[in-house]
Amino acid sequence: MRIALFSDIHSNYHALEAVLSDIALRGVDRIICLGDITLKGPLPKECVDRVRDLGCPVVLGNADGCYHPDFHPDRFPPQNASQVAARADFHRHLAALTRADQDWLQNFPVHLAESWEGTSVELFHATPGDNYVLTMPWASNEQMVALRSSESTQMAAFGHCHRAFVRVVHGFTVMNTGSVGLPFDGDPRPSYALVEAERGRLTMCTIIRVEYDAEAAIKAARTVGMIGWELFAHTARTGQFPG
Ligand SMILES: [Fe+2]
Numbered sequence: 352m353r354i355a356l357f358s359d360i361h362s363n364y365h366a367l368e369a370v371l372s373d374i375a376l377r378g379v380d381r382i383i384c385l386g387d388i389t390l391k392g393p394l395p396k397e398c399v400d401r402v403r404d405l406g407c408p409v410v411l412g413n414a415d416g417c418y419h420p421d422f423h424p425d426r427f428p429p430q431n432a433s434q435v436a437a438r439a440d441f442h443r444h445l446a447a448l449t450r451a452d453q454d455w456l457q458n459f460p461v462h463l464a465e466s467w468e469g470t471s472v473e474l475f476h477a478t479p480g481d482n483y484v485l486t487m488p489w490a491s492n493e494q495m496v497a498l499r500s501s502e503s504t505q506m507a508a509f510g511h512c513h514r515a516f517v518r519v520v521h522g523f524t525v526m527n528t529g530s531v532g533l534p535f536d537g538d539p540r541p542s543y544a545l546v547e548a549e550r551g552r553l554t555m556c557t558i559i560r561v562e563y564d565a566e567a568a569i570k571a572a573r574t575v576g577m578i579g580w581e582l583f584a585h586t587a588r589t590g591q592f593p594g
Contacts, residue, residue, distance in 0.1 A: 352468045353378060356528045357543040358385035358476070358510025360402070361414065362392030362444070363532025363587070365571070366541040367401055369563035370531050377545060383463070385510040385528060386412025386476035388456060389444055391437045392532050392583060393572035396447045403455060411459035412476040412511065413483050417441070418453035427483075433593050436579025443577065464500070469551035473504050477511035488516040488527065488536075495525045506553055508544060513592075515542040515558040526556055533583075539565060539590035 355374045360367050374382060388402055389395040416422060429435040461482060463474040476482040479500050486494055495518055498507045506524040514536040515529025529542030540560040547555035565587040572580035582593035
């Protein structure tokens with residue numbers, strides 16, 4: 352069984368199309384989105400429609416949860432220029448998305464547990480219980496192991512930190528898909544994860560990077576009047592967190 356996992360699109364439709372085109376060539380049995388479909392990018396509506404049309408499972412990212420009617424942004428004061436700009440640009444996202452779109456986004460489950468040909472897997476955006484906590488690639492083995500809810504889990508996959516990695520800790524595989532729309536790991540190419548499971552074990556866990564037209568995405572950000580388009584452009588060109 353072959354599975355594609357992608358995450359953290361962040362309204363970058365050009366990157367999303369590139370990733371989905373690549374996935375379409377891989378003959379996958381299942382596609383799962385690990386959250387953060389919008390915010391911090393130019394084209395939220397296009398991304399929402401494209402992911403929804405896939406009909407695939409999606410887990411709730413912190414950005415998706417911003418559309419909850421009870422979400423109060425003051426609970427999460429902006430801590431850097433990127434977050435300040437994202438908050439200022441949020442009204443444009445709200446205007447672009449219908450109420451039905453917003454309801455769809457904020458109703459995803461936080462955590463999925465699946466069995467892929469007998470291989471037990473947990474899927475979430477950041478951690479199983481909190482979709483804001485960051486787990487970086489250099490986190491301790493203890494932090495990695497704490498990501499699973501059950502000792503029988505063979506793999507956990509998530510996104511959120513926008514840095515793709517695979518770690519194996521005492522036989523437990525931890526996989527971060529990286530980000531489709533805003534990679535922060537120094538490689539600006541969109542990333543996603545490809546996994547194969549056979550007869551109760553994982554036979555492949557790999558990160559795929561795809562080429563895309565970043566300049567077209569930046570042009571879209573300028574054209575739509577995205578607040579913070581310069582920060583978006585910096586990350587799209589460098590793969591670096593804009594600060
Ligand atoms: Fe994200």
